[in-house]
Amino acid sequence: MKVSAIITLKKDVLDPQGKVIHQALDGMGFENISEIRQGKYFEIDVNENDPNKAKAVVEEMCKKLLANLVIENFKIIETQ
Amino acid sequence: MKVSAIITLKKDVLDPQGKVIHQALDGMGFENISEIRQGKYFEIDVNENDPNKAKAVVEEMCKKLLANLVIENFKIIETQ
Known part of the structure; x- marks a missing residue:
């Protein structure tokens, strides 16, 4: 089955890329x-x-590789 | 209100980044x-x-700037 992971910067972390898009x-x-924040x-x-x-x-994948906690x-999110 | 946009590569487009993560x-x-595909x-x-x-x-933002259609x-997706 397909599972989706969304990784976003924490609230207090600056997001220069989002700012440029803004x-x-x-x-x-x-x-x-x-505001725009990219993830x-x-x-x-x-x-x-x-x-x-x-x-x-x-x-587990998010914790070990995909996200910087x-x-x-x-x-x-469950996709299917 | 907060709205989220998820942008993914079309099915037939190669995703080398996803492959490396895989x-x-x-x-x-x-x-x-x-399979892993990144968006x-x-x-x-x-x-x-x-x-x-x-x-x-x-x-409209997606069509004009954020996504390459x-x-x-x-x-x-509606977030809040």
């Missing part, structure tokens, strides 16, 4: 934006039919 | 993965209280 959109006429997204196809086990595997949070 | 995870002992994630705080209007604004798909 400025670019501002310059294009999108003026009513308060990473992974769609992982795990050979596992039990949703809870699949999520547990992805959680010092500055990032992760969220796991 | 190999890395494989080497770390996560062996039951069929981008944006959390956009729009000054707009109507969810439909906020989503429409974010959709030739090779990428986007999905818009």
Whole structure:
């Protein structure tokens, strides 16, 4: 089954990339934006039919490789 | 309100970054993965209280700047 992981910077961590995108959109006429933050997204196809086990595997991946837990949070979503 | 946009490569487009992550995870002992695809994630705080209007604004942003529609798909999710 497919499981998705969304990794975002923690609230207090500066996001220069998001700021640049904000400025670019501002310059294009999108003026009513308060903030943009960029994150990473992974769609992982795990050979596992039990949703809870699949999520547990992805959680371990996030902890060990995908996310830097010092500055990032992760969220796991069931896709299928 | 906050709206999120998830941008992923289309199915037929190669994802070398995802492949490398797959190999890395494989080497770390996560062996039951069929595929990993990486995407981008944006959390956009729009000054707009109507969810439909906020989503429409974010959709336009995706079309004009955030996504490359030739090779990428986007999905818009209401966060708050």
